[in-house]
Amino acid sequence: MTLDPGTIAIIQLAWSRRLGLADDALAEAGDGHRIYSVRDESRRVSFVRLFGSEVFCGPEWAAERVRGKSADELTRRTALASLSVEYGGRTVESERLCFADSFPGPVEPADEVAVAEDQEFAVQLQRRCPPDDVAEAGLAEKEQLFVVVDDSAEEPVALAGAGYTIRDGIIADISTLTAPDARRRGLGRYITSVAVEEAMAAGLIPQCRTPLDNLGAARTAAGAGFVAVGVRSEVQLSV
Incomplete structure (x- = not known):
């Protein structure tokens, strides 16, 4: 699976701006070329590799x-x-950069479920998940939310959710969170595909950032149509 050249150009533009570079910096850099953006006042150190440019x-x-x-x-x-x-360097993020530009194929969960867009269900879902997973996804803070809800009981239960925040006016930064007791049922992949479809329908390019050491998140992203095209690492300095 590959991305359209037009999609690649837009992603390069968005990330060039995010990194404080000229609009065409990443597009012109070429495979294997490294750009050094030196800022002595910076309290962060980061490295990005995207479509071969660094x-x-x-x-x-x-x-x-x-x-x-x-x-x-x-x-x-x-x-x-x-x-x-x-200098007190502390790892903030170490992640794969994944993008999608085609609607995912049919992705249906094993069980019949409802999808809600209320933040209250995202908050409920977060209460059911480990703190590290909650912090990683940041689900309840997303601008657009989609939550799989089991409404067969008297009180609906949130099982999995995905959402996105718009970055640089064109990128839909998507994350997913699934309750531990609802995993391995295809719910994370399903709700991620819902978020992808909604983002594309809004004219946005879906982006998913998955931790390098989280193979489950990588599989979920791939199942929803994402293509891994880069990596990013960042540390925060305290001295």
Whole structure:
């Protein structure tokens, strides 16, 4: 599965702006070329590889330490943190960047369920999930929400949810959260596909950022039609 060249161009434009670069920076960089955006006042160090182009952002001392290191080295979960130990480097994110530009094929859950768009169900779902999963998804804060609800009981129960926030006017940043006792039933994949369809119907490009060490999230994204085309790592500095 591949992305349309027009979709790629828009993603490159959006991410160039997000990284504080010229609009055509990523499109013009070329495969394997690395851009260094040096900002000595920055309290964060980040590395992005997208469609083969690479961007490093951070202070000069950090830029000197990553020169000569490969993309594989820099996208390991603790790589940037290890390079900035004396500056209090703490890993914030280490993730795959995935996008979709075609409607997913039929994705139906094993059981008949209802879909709600009320934030109260997203909040209820978060209460049923581990804190780390809740923080990772940030579901209740999304601008658009879609939650799978079991309404067969007297009190409806939220089972899984997906939602998106619009970034840079064109990217729909999607995340998914599934209750532990509702996993392995196809509910996460189903509700993610709903969010993808709704985002595309609104003229947006769906984006999904999955943690590098979360294979379940990667499978859910792939099942909903996402293509992994990049990686991003970031650490926060405290010194």
